[in-house]
Each structure stands twice: as structure tokens, then as C-alpha cells.
Amino acid sequence: MMRVLIAVLAFASASTYAAPPAGAAACSGCHAASATVASPVPRLVGREAADIVKAMDEFRAGKRPATVMDRIAKGFTDDETRAIAAWYAGQR
Amino acid sequence: MSVSRRRFLKSAAAAATGLFAPAVIAQAAPRVVIIGGGFAGTSCARALRKADQRLAVTLVEPNATFTACPLSNAVIAGLRELTAQQFTYERVVADGITLLRANATAIDAQARSVTLSDGTRLVYDRLVLAPGIDIRWDALPGYGESAAERMPHAWKAGEQTLLLRRQLEAMADGGLVVIAAPANPFRCPTGPYERASLIAHYLKTRKPRSKLIVLDAKDGFSKQRLFENAWAELYPGLLEWVPLSGGGKVISVDASTNTLVTDFGRHQAAVANVIPPQKAGSVGDIAGVADRSGWCPIDPATFESKLRAGIHVIGDAAIAGAMPKSAFAANSQAKACAEVVAELVNGRMPSAPKLINTCYSLVAPDYGISVAGVYRPAGGQLAEVPGAGGVSPLDAPRATRVLEAQYAEAWFRTITGEAFG
Numbered sequence: 001m002m003r004v005l006i007a008v009l010a011f012a013s014a015s016t017y018a019a020p021p022a023g024a025a026a027c028s029g030c031h032a033a034s035a036t037v038a039s040p041v042p043r044l045v046g047r048e049a050a051d052i053v054k055a056m057d058e059f060r061a062g063k064r065p066a067t068v069m070d071r072i073a074k075g076f077t078d079d080e081t082r083a084i085a086a087w088y089a090g091q092r
Numbered sequence: 093m094s095v096s097r098r099r100f101l102k103s104a105a106a107a108a109t110g111l112f113a114p115a116v117i118a119q120a121a122p123r124v125v126i127i128g129g130g131f132a133g134t135s136c137a138r139a140l141r142k143a144d145q146r147l148a149v150t151l152v153e154p155n156a157t158f159t160a161c162p163l164s165n166a167v168i169a170g171l172r173e174l175t176a177q178q179f180t181y182e183r184v185v186a187d188g189i190t191l192l193r194a195n196a197t198a199i200d201a202q203a204r205s206v207t208l209s210d211g212t213r214l215v216y217d218r219l220v221l222a223p224g225i226d227i228r229w230d231a232l233p234g235y236g237e238s239a240a241e242r243m244p245h246a247w248k249a250g251e252q253t254l255l256l257r258r259q260l261e262a263m264a265d266g267g268l269v270v271i272a273a274p275a276n277p278f279r280c281p282t283g284p285y286e287r288a289s290l291i292a293h294y295l296k297t298r299k300p301r302s303k304l305i306v307l308d309a310k311d312g313f314s315k316q317r318l319f320e321n322a323w324a325e326l327y328p329g330l331l332e333w334v335p336l337s338g339g340g341k342v343i344s345v346d347a348s349t350n351t352l353v354t355d356f357g358r359h360q361a362a363v364a365n366v367i368p369p370q371k372a373g374s375v376g377d378i379a380g381v382a383d384r385s386g387w388c389p390i391d392p393a394t395f396e397s398k399l400r401a402g403i404h405v406i407g408d409a410a411i412a413g414a415m416p417k418s419a420f421a422a423n424s425q426a427k428a429c430a431e432v433v434a435e436l437v438n439g440r441m442p443s444a445p446k447l448i449n450t451c452y453s454l455v456a457p458d459y460g461i462s463v464a465g466v467y468r469p470a471g472g473q474l475a476e477v478p479g480a481g482g483v484s485p486l487d488a489p490r491a492t493r494v495l496e497a498q499y500a501e502a503w504f505r506t507i508t509g510e511a512f513g
């Protein structure tokens with residue numbers, strides 16, 4: 001029985017997947033996940049979480065020059081923004 | 093959900109009795125089949141592999157080359173080559189995705205199986221349909237497939253795009269170009285107006301005595317004020333938009349004379365671009381997930397069909413509430429759907445998605461405008477988050493328009509990189 005249990009646990013852990021928080025995957029439509037794409041839009045992967053949160057706060061407040069990010073930032077709460085920022089900071 | 097979960101538990105039990113043999117675990121890998129290799133299907137396939145390397149992901153797509161619609165209006169206007177729109181699947185396959193070059197001919201939602209045109213039968217744990225659009229050849233009298241050889245729709249990029257471009261190039265200066273725009277919903281709601289803008293740019297720079305009329309089956313459209321302001325500034329006297337209430341709805345066409353007929357009169361065009369009514373790609377019918385509207389109703393939190401369990405629909409074919417039928421929305425839905433499917437096949441409850449759309453339009457090569465929105469499931473559909481989104485400012489300086497034109501092209505490189513690069 002113990003052996004069966006261990007096998008089940010091993011199977012379960014092999015399939016463990018930390019899903020990105022809501023909204024995080026949508027960002028890469030403009031902020032390229034791949035470093036090989038040439039774009040003036042900054043990558044978010046590996047960026048300091050605090051930098052992303054600050055930028056989003058400033059976009060929301062209209063304190064940072066923007067074309068679309070002022071409009072998009074308003075669609076995310078502080079909690080959502082922090083979760084997305086932390087997730088991108090942990091990506092490589 | 094419950095079926096998947098049962099299967100998962102059964103697989104786990106099988107793995108346990110088989111005593112930790114990796115081969116057994118590999119055999120038990122959940123199978124996800126995706127039909128359609130456009131922005132939605134390809135993005136979803138890659139996101140699924142990223143989410144869970146164990147998943148057996150199969151992408152069914154008959155074409156060896158994908159031709160992208162976004163920026164294809166620039167090809168029509170001679171500003172870009174069609175080859176810049178074309179992508180292949182080598183990198184997709186390199187991600188460990190099985191690519192099958194075939195059409196789906198039958199789908200059995202009960203047996204969870206797909207039959208392909210080459211006779212192959214695929215069994216799935218979850219099926220994702222991303223069939224894009226089909227033209228409704230029965231919807232506009234006179235406009236069948238042979239009429240489209242004379243009056244191109246150019247609404248699926250490829251040979252039709254080049255046909256419309258060649259017709260414009262062959263037209264004498266002083267000719268009349270007519271675009272017929274359909275009623276909602278249809279692929280790329282701002283596409284007809286970007287196309288009108290870039291054709292007007294071509295006429296202004298190459299054939300300035302010509303005229304362009306847009307006959308519209310609607311009284312309004314996305315980014316309308318921005319377009320109309322730009323048209324007045326850039327193309328005065330050259331481009332005329334005729335709304336539904338002004339007699340703009342095309343009720344029939346005659347391809348033999350290149351004539352578009354409305355309730356108010358007949359327009360004989362030198363070049364006629366008929367953007368006809370559309371519906372979900374035919375796979376939607378084969379799977380039984382399209383309703384009487386021709387489009388596919390979905391659960392806004394999971395993208396699962398409201399008509400068939402275990403089948404998810406993303407991209408242009410889906411009825412996605414407030415989200416437009418755009419490549420950006422397709423890619424955004426694809427990644428959210430991949431997360432949902434990865435959770436479901438692993439026996440977990442998915443969390444509610446949050447999505448973004450941004451659509452750029454080029455009014456001229458160096459003049460871009462945009463509309464953006466943030467979406468989440470609410471009231472049984474994908475609804476806009478209030479207070480967010482909207483269009484580019486009406487009073488933005490020209491430098492902003494230049495910047496947005498650059499961002500439009502950067503977006504295209506990014507999204508095609510994510511799907512195909």
C-alpha cells in the first residue's frame with residue numbers, strides 16, 4: 001500500500017504546474033515572451049516585480065507617457081497587478 | 093470535468109499498479125487535439141506544451157503555410173509583400189507538437205474522437221476547435237465562389253489578397269473602387285475601414301483622380317470618429333462612406349458587370365471588394381458546436397462549447413461576448429484556454445481567465461490608431477472590465493499616430509513570433 005501511495009504521489013508531483021495568474025498570459029500579445037522578437041515594447045520576463053507594479057500604477061494614474069497602456073492598466077486591480085508582476089519576475 | 097477527473101484517477105491508479113514505470117506514465121499522458129493552425133490554434137498548442145510538458149498535443153491543419161490577415165491590407169495597397177504574411181510550422185513541431193496535415197471530417201463528442209480526411213482516428217481527452225471563419229456563400233445574392241474571382245473578398249489572406257492588389261494596379265486613374273462591408277458580427281471589425289484607408293492612400297499617391305466608396309450594412313463601426321477625422325484630413329473628396337441609413341447595404345451583386353446593388357441604386361465599379369457575411373469555419377458544424385447564428389456559443393470561463401461537452405472553441409469562430417474577432421483576441425483566448433485545459437486534464441478546477449484585446453489600424457503607413465479592452469467572464473459572457481479600454485485619443489498629436497503605426501508592426505512581429513517563431 002505504501003508503495004502504491006508513493007507511486008501516486010510521484011505521479012501527482014510530476015504533473016504539478018503553477019498556472020500563471022489571471023491576465024498574465026495576455027500581456028505577451030505585445031510584450032514578447034521571446035528575446036528574439038525585435039520590438040520597442042519592453043519584455044516583462046525576468047523584470048523586477050516592483051518595476052512592473054510601479055509602471056502599472058503610473059499608467060493607471062496617467063502619470064506615465066502611454067499610447068495603450070493607460071487604457072489597459074485600468075482593467076487590472078492592485079492585487080492582480082502584483083500577482084502578474086511576481087509571476088513575470090520569476091520567469092526566465 | 094468529471095469524466096476527465098475519473099480518467100485521471102484511473103490513469104493514476106494504473107501508474108500505481110504498474111509500479112512507477114515511466115513508460116506507463118508516458119502512456120497515460122492526457123491527449124489534447126487542436127483543429128486549426130491559425131493564431132488561435134497554434135498559440136493554444138504551444139501554450140499547452142508550455143503549461144504541461146506531459147501533454148500529448150496534436151495540431152490538425154491541412155495547409156503547410158499560414159497566411160496572416162493582420163497587415164494584409166498593406167499588401168493590397170502595395171506597401172508590403174504577401175511573403176511577409178506567411179509562416180510555417182517548423183518551430184511549432186519543434187515544441188513537441190504532432191502536426192497532422194489533414195482536414196477533420198467527423199467529430200464524435202460522445203466517443204471523444206476525431207476522424208481525419210486521411211482516415212486517421214484520433215481519441216482525445218479535450219478537443220480545441222480554432223477553425224476561423226468561412227464565407228457564407230448563400231448570404232448575398234450573386235456572390236458565390238466564382239463571383240469572388242471577379243469581385244474578391246480578400247477576407248482570407250492569400251491569393252484573394254493578391255487578386256485585389258492586381259485589380260487596383262491594373263485600374264486606370266479615375267476609376268471607381270467600391271468596398272462592401274457586412275453587418276456584425278464578422279472577422280476583424282475595423283478591417284474594412286483600415287482597408288478603405290490604405291486603398292485611399294494608394295489612390296491618392298498613384299491614381300489621384302479615382303474615387304473610393306464604402307457601402308456599409310451598418311450605421312457605425314469601431315474607431316469611427318478616429319477614422320472619419322483621419323479621412324477628412326488625409327483623403328478629402330476621395331473616400332466616401334455610405335452607412336446603412338444612407339442606403340449603404342448591398343443587397344445583391346452582379347459579377348458579370350462588377351455591379352453592387354443597394355435599395356437606393358446600382359454602383360458599377362472598376363474594382364469591387366465584397367466583404368461578405370461570414371460564419372464559423374465548417375469544423376464548427378461538423379462538431380455540432382455552431383448554433384443557428386453560424387457561430388459557436390461558449391462558456392466564458394472555460395471556452396467549452398455550450399452545445400458539446402469536452403470541446404472548446406476559441407478565436408473568430410467563438411461567440412466571445414464583447415471580445416472582437418481579432419488575431420489579438422484569438423491569441424489571448426488561446427493562452428487562457430490552454431491554461432483551462434491543462435488544469436482540467438490534470439483533474440484540477442481552472443480559475444477564471446482575464447483577457448486583453450488590442451487592435452491597431454493603419455490609416456496611412458505612418459498613421460496608426462488603436463482600440464483596447466480588458467475582459468473577464470461576467471453575466472454569462474466575456475464582458476469588458478468597466479472603466480478600462482477604449483480608443484486612441486481623438487486629439488492625440490501626430491507623433492502619437494506615428495508611434496501607434498510602429499507599434500502595429502511591432503505587435504505583428506510579436507504575435508506571429510509567439511504563434512509561429
